[in-house]
Amino acid sequence: MGHYVPHTEPELAEMLAFVGLSSLDELFDTIPEALRLAAGPRPRAGGAERHLDLADGLSEPDTRHELARLAGRNAACGPDLVCFAGGGAYDHEIPTAVTSVAFRSEYVTAYTPYQPEVAQGVLQALFEYQTMVSRITGLAVANASLYDGATACVEAANLVVAAKRRPTIWLSQGLNPRWRETMSTFAVGTGHELVTVDLVDGRTAWPDAAGSGEPAALFVAQPNYLGGLEDVAEARRVADAHGALLVVAFDPVAAGLLHTPGSLGADVVVGEGQPLGTPLSLGGPYLGLFATTLELVRRLPGRLVGETVDAEGTRAYVTTLRTREQDIRRERASSNVCTNQTLIAVVAALQMAWLGTTGLRELAVRCARATRHTRETILAIEGVEPLADVATLREFAVRLPVEPATVIDRMAEEGFLAGIALEEEYGERGLLVAATERRTRAEIDAYAAALEKVVR
Amino acid sequence: MGHYVPHTEPELAEMLAFVGLSSLDELFDTIPEALRLAAGPRPRAGGAERHLDLADGLSEPDTRHELARLAGRNAACGPDLVCFAGGGAYDHEIPTAVTSVAFRSEYVTAYTPYQPEVAQGVLQALFEYQTMVSRITGLAVANASLYDGATACVEAANLVVAAKRRPTIWLSQGLNPRWRETMSTFAVGTGHELVTVDLVDGRTAWPDAAGSGEPAALFVAQPNYLGGLEDVAEARRVADAHGALLVVAFDPVAAGLLHTPGSLGADVVVGEGQPLGTPLSLGGPYLGLFATTLELVRRLPGRLVGETVDAEGTRAYVTTLRTREQDIRRERASSNVCTNQTLIAVVAALQMAWLGTTGLRELAVRCARATRHTRETILAIEGVEPLADVATLREFAVRLPVEPATVIDRMAEEGFLAGIALEEEYGERGLLVAATERRTRAEIDAYAAALEKVVR
Amino acid sequence: MTDVTTDSEVANGASGARGAKPGGRATSIPLMGHDEEPTIFELSSPGRRAWSFRTQDLPEWSAEELVPADQLAPAPVVLAEVSERDLVAHYTRLSHRQYAVDLGAYPLGSCTMKYNPKVCDEAASLPGLADVHPAAPAHLTQGWLELLVALGEGLCEVTGMHDITLQPPAGAAGELTGLLLMRAWHEAQGRQRTKVIIPDSAHGTNPASVTLGGYETVTVKSDERGCVSLAALQEVLDEDVAGIMLTNPNTLGLFEEEIAEIAAAVHEVGGLLYYDGANLNAILGVTRPGDMGFDIVHMNLHKTFAVPHGGGGPGAGPVAVSPRLAPYLPGPKPVRGADGVYGWAQPERSIGRVHGWHGNALALARAYAYLIANGGDGLRSIAEAAVLNANWIRHALRGSYDIPFDRPCMHECVVSATTLKKTKGVKALDVAKRLLEEGFHSPTVYFPLIVDEALMIEPTETESPQTVAALAEALVRIADGASPADAEAPRVNAVRRVDEARAARQLVPTFDARQEATPSPSPSPPSGAEQGAEELKAVGSI
Amino acid sequence: MTDVTTDSEVANGASGARGAKPGGRATSIPLMGHDEEPTIFELSSPGRRAWSFRTQDLPEWSAEELVPADQLAPAPVVLAEVSERDLVAHYTRLSHRQYAVDLGAYPLGSCTMKYNPKVCDEAASLPGLADVHPAAPAHLTQGWLELLVALGEGLCEVTGMHDITLQPPAGAAGELTGLLLMRAWHEAQGRQRTKVIIPDSAHGTNPASVTLGGYETVTVKSDERGCVSLAALQEVLDEDVAGIMLTNPNTLGLFEEEIAEIAAAVHEVGGLLYYDGANLNAILGVTRPGDMGFDIVHMNLHKTFAVPHGGGGPGAGPVAVSPRLAPYLPGPKPVRGADGVYGWAQPERSIGRVHGWHGNALALARAYAYLIANGGDGLRSIAEAAVLNANWIRHALRGSYDIPFDRPCMHECVVSATTLKKTKGVKALDVAKRLLEEGFHSPTVYFPLIVDEALMIEPTETESPQTVAALAEALVRIADGASPADAEAPRVNAVRRVDEARAARQLVPTFDARQEATPSPSPSPPSGAEQGAEELKAVGSI
Numbered sequence A, B: 001m002g003h004y005v006p007h008t009e010p011e012l013a014e015m016l017a018f019v020g021l022s023s024l025d026e027l028f029d030t031i032p033e034a035l036r037l038a039a040g041p042r043p044r045a046g047g048a049e050r051h052l053d054l055a056d057g058l059s060e061p062d063t064r065h066e067l068a069r070l071a072g073r074n075a076a077c078g079p080d081l082v083c084f085a086g087g088g089a090y091d092h093e094i095p096t097a098v099t100s101v102a103f104r105s106e107y108v109t110a111y112t113p114y115q116p117e118v119a120q121g122v123l124q125a126l127f128e129y130q131t132m133v134s135r136i137t138g139l140a141v142a143n144a145s146l147y148d149g150a151t152a153c154v155e156a157a158n159l160v161v162a163a164k165r166r167p168t169i170w171l172s173q174g175l176n177p178r179w180r181e182t183m184s185t186f187a188v189g190t191g192h193e194l195v196t197v198d199l200v201d202g203r204t205a206w207p208d209a210a211g212s213g214e215p216a217a218l219f220v221a222q223p224n225y226l227g228g229l230e231d232v233a234e235a236r237r238v239a240d241a242h243g244a245l246l247v248v249a250f251d252p253v254a255a256g257l258l259h260t261p262g263s264l265g266a267d268v269v270v271g272e273g274q275p276l277g278t279p280l281s282l283g284g285p286y287l288g289l290f291a292t293t294l295e296l297v298r299r300l301p302g303r304l305v306g307e308t309v310d311a312e313g314t315r316a317y318v319t320t321l322r323t324r325e326q327d328i329r330r331e332r333a334s335s336n337v338c339t340n341q342t343l344i345a346v347v348a349a350l351q352m353a354w355l356g357t358t359g360l361r362e363l364a365v366r367c368a369r370a371t372r373h374t375r376e377t378i379l380a381i382e383g384v385e386p387l388a389d390v391a392t393l394r395e396f397a398v399r400l401p402v403e404p405a406t407v408i409d410r411m412a413e414e415g416f417l418a419g420i421a422l423e424e425e426y427g428e429r430g431l432l433v434a435a436t437e438r439r440t441r442a443e444i445d446a447y448a449a450a451l452e453k454v455v456r
Numbered sequence C, D: 001m002t003d004v005t006t007d008s009e010v011a012n013g014a015s016g017a018r019g020a021k022p023g024g025r026a027t028s029i030p031l032m033g034h035d036e037e038p039t040i041f042e043l044s045s046p047g048r049r050a051w052s053f054r055t056q057d058l059p060e061w062s063a064e065e066l067v068p069a070d071q072l073a074p075a076p077v078v079l080a081e082v083s084e085r086d087l088v089a090h091y092t093r094l095s096h097r098q099y100a101v102d103l104g105a106y107p108l109g110s111c112t113m114k115y116n117p118k119v120c121d122e123a124a125s126l127p128g129l130a131d132v133h134p135a136a137p138a139h140l141t142q143g144w145l146e147l148l149v150a151l152g153e154g155l156c157e158v159t160g161m162h163d164i165t166l167q168p169p170a171g172a173a174g175e176l177t178g179l180l181l182m183r184a185w186h187e188a189q190g191r192q193r194t195k196v197i198i199p200d201s202a203h204g205t206n207p208a209s210v211t212l213g214g215y216e217t218v219t220v221k222s223d224e225r226g227c228v229s230l231a232a233l234q235e236v237l238d239e240d241v242a243g244i245m246l247t248n249p250n251t252l253g254l255f256e257e258e259i260a261e262i263a264a265a266v267h268e269v270g271g272l273l274y275y276d277g278a279n280l281n282a283i284l285g286v287t288r289p290g291d292m293g294f295d296i297v298h299m300n301l302h303k304t305f306a307v308p309h310g311g312g313g314p315g316a317g318p319v320a321v322s323p324r325l326a327p328y329l330p331g332p333k334p335v336r337g338a339d340g341v342y343g344w345a346q347p348e349r350s351i352g353r354v355h356g357w358h359g360n361a362l363a364l365a366r367a368y369a370y371l372i373a374n375g376g377d378g379l380r381s382i383a384e385a386a387v388l389n390a391n392w393i394r395h396a397l398r399g400s401y402d403i404p405f406d407r408p409c410m411h412e413c414v415v416s417a418t419t420l421k422k423t424k425g426v427k428a429l430d431v432a433k434r435l436l437e438e439g440f441h442s443p444t445v446y447f448p449l450i451v452d453e454a455l456m457i458e459p460t461e462t463e464s465p466q467t468v469a470a471l472a473e474a475l476v477r478i479a480d481g482a483s484p485a486d487a488e489a490p491r492v493n494a495v496r497r498v499d500e501a502r503a504a505r506q507l508v509p510t511f512d513a514r515q516e517a518t519p520s521p522s523p524s525p526p527s528g529a530e531q532g533a534e535e536l537k538a539v540g541s542i
């Protein structure tokens, strides 16, 4: 049997006898013969029987070697590359304390807490997570996680359209372009109309009106994709003028310095929770943050944990308002999400607890300092210009004298992940640069020196 | 306050007030002024006050960077060097399953199980460890660990001298020379006389008699330091002839193939448990294995866990025969050992459970195969000769045509840790070579090719 | 004694009583007692901290210098302020209040809670995989791309499909992706289809995804054998049907024997077949959805490929398709170039991306480790043992529980407590709670919906015969001793039965809402009555 | 139901009863019940396996071909045979039956059970440290050598000493090393000394080490202030005295104020002063043994420098010495050459090695991480908070417990249950067991031996004021409510009070001995009566 199947031959025989069978193959007698693959060892070249065309299993050490070989073919941030790339995925400090506790096997190998009596650990951690997300977004309710920032936007779109019964949504061009693309993909099914509102001077220039009817909501990113700080209060005013809801895509690190979107009137806040303790991971698993007002809670997608008591009055936690969910309401559910990103939410809760009030601010300040120093240093390089004249926080966009893709490749040779090449829609030869609290003056200065060489 | 002191300023003030003090310094009023260092920030250059001459604390990420920098200055087995060194420290497979469970924080951050009611985890793991050590040594009782192989020998010496009331011990020259040196160090305190018995043709040539009186015990290593298989039954006969006890230093991996020392009549078995799941670690923490007969149990050094019941008759475990221990018997204790290597014993228990009956044999067989192939391949190199003509298992000694130290250095440049240079006492230009189950034919052949180049 | 206490401690009232205890007291871990664990907020003390950052050596610009005045928050967001010590202790204590696969059996039908080999954890934590930026150019991520391509090929082989997207981060996301592929394909054929057929035994995500895919759900009833009836299917099949979503084995753990005929019938009207891969564990190396005639297949790698569930995620839900659907797959897709160099490519008529980056990559790395460690031979043995365990337990439970469809099952078996309820007043839910007292997680209950008082038991292949026997024995003992007192269960666990109704009625979704414990917001759908009934039904469902 | 059972399961009798349960049943974890956990041997099934080795591609020589016939064991040693799944589950369940610092406070006096920062765990698991062969030549291990040298220098600075050996793997090993240094030094001076003085409050390892060092222990009584009386000391000081072993603060948590005078007196007769560093946590950055006049100092890095205790080890017990003893230190010693290149050197008149390699190196790496993370400033704040916490609790317990030496203490305070025992029949041991019910580990009891019904409480600096208050409150509550029923405690933990006497009487040291449960072997020392008495005293001691 395979590595992870415990049954010994005598046990198999005994069990088969108990169920009245004499071979493992007979277990599959209900499967029509024509559909069945053959059991037993794969026939060497040209055998007649149909088998999976997969190599035989590797031993564990061989498996490890293979994975290590693959890992060795990547340039990782840290030893290989000093990271100045962001665009929704940031190189933040992840303390050992957070990882070692969050990845305890009770959290890792549990299922969705369907039996609350033996799942208080995950439930309480999620309740605390919800509280923290509620606080950093400034809204009363947060769910227990969604897949990532992009799909959180998709869920927000579904929510606002259902709440407003209007199919149109205005999307700031400052919303992450990959998130907008994801929204477009899903809008085909739901029939939403997505209208992009351009950035002007690095900020969203909300129109008085735009095609096809009043919007259900405005979506704005804070900071936006180019790193610019948006005027959320202004967005709220525009939304009000249209009787629309306001959805803010918020960077949780920004919560260390900026007004919470909730305090500025946002109805829904979404975000990418990766900066809260999750490594870059080629983009996943990440964490979709989702918060909203109490008024909209019945439309909340995904799971929600609530406090209650047990039969003896002891404080306890349980998933609640479950009638929103697909397993109960099926085709009328507020969302189809079932498996979410619980473990990443637990990580984020630990990371936020590790940061605390002062740490969250300190984190944001340190990111902002590194970003400002990077910005000032590279703007001093001839031919490097700001892409937009807007206040930034932890990321900024520049126009380069050379193709960004080329710059990124050559900077990699110098030991830097230089940033992200910007989409054409934002203008020519744009590079998006982020510097986190992990970047030191020495690294930034070396980066600037390398960039100067490369763009020359 | 330091990173790991939770007290806030107001809390400190409140607590000080409660104990009737007004400053932290006053806490140390019982310490004579002349002996006190000054509090507060270190005076910059030339300040008058006495402070610790230590840098201020680093942040956690800075600490991590510093440790990573140091780690980066070592050539590690694995990515940097393919390991053919042994000599009591072997490069064995350590499965993730073992490490991840043994290093759960309940095991890592517990103390010695003084309150058995809340320490059944560690106690039962040790009970299982004792059982496994008892089985692989073939003796009825094993303790719950000692520091390492060397100090286990020291404890064995103390035991046999006390049991026999004879101060003399015969040590096979095949016992690890570092272990013999450690025994000599401690023999100065206990007044034992250690008599070394030479190897002839790679095996201990037990004399009919040797200076200064009858020995309390014979110590023989199986396999011995040069990798040779000793005749333990013969050692037993010699011991009997002298009315002496027999102590066998046994490699746990050898238990996969060889007779257990207990089955051949050993009274005490000691050993180095590192091969059971512990990384090379520059030599520590390792694990001293120690087993003996029921007759000698009252002289057992270190802790012993026994099975018992709780007040309701439920099976439970507890440290037992504690009157042997230093905290009770003080100067009359069987040993001074208090803190031992519990966590490493837990690791070893997991590793032995991971191996199981078939795995332990398979491990030994695979080591032996790799060793034989290595031996055959390098003995084919001109000028490389066997140091002794004796059957070996997982390690062997050769005589090189060049200085071993030079060979080791040059082989490191080729990506191999070639082995261990043997002490002069074993003959000239000796190299000790070990190949574990991790070594493949490709690695061994590359090693031989490199060696051929290097000794040419 | 002084009053070194936190605010919240005061709020909690006198300690000594059962309740959340402050500080390093561990009465909340079952080893030490049965108290509540305080929230992290109740452990907070202003000014305390765990955080620590790298020395940057940068100008120490203040918040005011860094942020325009109108953007700067007047005060920082208040979070818990704890030491690393309390942080670690709190979440370690919580972990002792949590059941998990690594502690024991978890026979939760449909969820495939098997043991996840630790070697896969190691794969996911390799810095060379974990510390790679998703926007790094392809030539810097050849290892990742090679892994993704190889995983995709392996999964296509296992399912008998042609091409694949690894982007969907969970099963439901895979379903919706599949439905959008279906839609794109039909549209490319110039067809406007409106309906998707789903059996009444289907998982709730299926109909929910159908709605989001812009289709209408048409439910087809299962027949007396627990399978899709070809006749009933024929009745609803017409030119408006975009496709059918099936899982095979279905949620009763039964193989749809007429699958070839079903496929033919659906294809006949121009519809597509979607395979819900939640139950793939049963057929690894035994039969393949592609060979059965399916056009679109999603996999739950967190079920079949040993990605641990993480308390509810993250998972991964790749979608594999037949050749005609390949051009529509989401992009960018990892591909191997003719020169052996890997890169990203956009399928010709891609529906676009369904994830912000490339899906749950580290979960995919785990699955890849699992795939190569098992290999073709290992995968089949998984199915064999999983199916054997389920049948064994079905046999063992005969006589103690109703077995609505008592014929050879695949990897799970559904039994019912109908008779128990009638004769002893003991419901499926009570059996579930009693099982918690017996040291097992309970099976899935009240699903599939077509079985009354359903208990859906999936032992999985990683449970030994001894464990399966112990589970069966416990279930038999529960049935034998069933009494109204079982409504009191569980009695030996960390908390007693939890008041789910109150949680919904009096919503406390955050620590901050605790004080003001709001009655649940009202007049949004569903209506009160419906709500109550459904909330009740929700208990213990999946 | 069939009989798929292991032998041992049968031996265990009918399941269903309380007892060790087979398979993946988790009633042994307190979350799920209060059963025993079966041993790994009872989970074993012949032929099952977890192991997996690398593909070697070597000739498949058989055991018979590899080993001479007379050496080959007729059959392999029988070990447990389990799946990885059962292996992981079993030891994960056992971990739920274990209290630990990471779960809550552990105020075990003398043991310094403080929180160990997780960053140090990471240090110990870096492959560049963990995967280094101890015999690798110095030029391949420069990082390790640099670390060891820097750690040694830092520890010398902290203790005010001149040079150091890092070899001793624990405190007791450090003690013996120190005594051998003492002996070597005296011998080099041409003196034969025979006695070592130890206060009656000393830890048992001190006298045990003295014996092994070849000396005789002379006990000196503590005075009414709990300290070494200079007068009593003078009485035993003579030319036979090799030295004195002290811990300062002593085991009562009191600072020996006359230490300078003691040092002078001992030096006067040519003796040396040995510092037992178990209590170093109290004086970090505040005062230094070297400045007090000590010649030899051992440190318990597993107490003061946050090496976790691991359930009883491994630790590390470096020994630092004054200049005149440096030439005798064990070797090889890590050294920095003039050229900045590191290497190993043998001290001139080295006593030889005291460890098979270089000591518990990975524990030393943890300690180094802790040292540089705290730095000089951080170390002092550790002492301050540790001492403040202890004094706070001393004040809080006044009125509830006897406080034999009620004056300012250092990092721990010793209280006594003498009055409680007299008035309510509640012993220190009962208080300890009651505290387990309150969610705390108990203090050290019955140590130091000079205090009747001693409870030795060391909160450490990592416990917050809230935790210290909760601990005090629990202790006060226990004293207030003390009653003979406390002899029943603990009642809410995984097991009830454990029968220690039976364990010794009827020795079962292995699973294999279980069946034949041997009455304890007899006629070796100590004699029966002594044994019984001492066994009783042993309960709960350290």
Ligand SMILES: Cc1ncc(COP(=O)(O)O)c(C=O)c1O
Pocket (backbone or CB within 6 Å): A337, A338, A339, C110, C111, C170, C171, C172, C173, C203, C205, C206, C247, C251, C276, C278, C279, C300, C315, C317, C542
């Ligand atoms: C039959 C079935 N289909 C679909 C799903 C949905 O998968 P996921 O939870 O990954 O979204 C599940 C999982 O719960 C399931 O059991």
Ligand SMILES: Cc1ncc(COP(=O)(O)O)c(C=O)c1O
Pocket (backbone or CB within 6 Å): B337, B338, B339, D110, D111, D170, D171, D172, D173, D203, D205, D206, D247, D251, D276, D278, D279, D300, D315, D317, D542
């Ligand atoms: C005062 C004192 N001295 C010495 C020791 C012995 O140290 P170790 O247990 O590390 O051998 C201890 C530890 O228990 C102690 O508390």
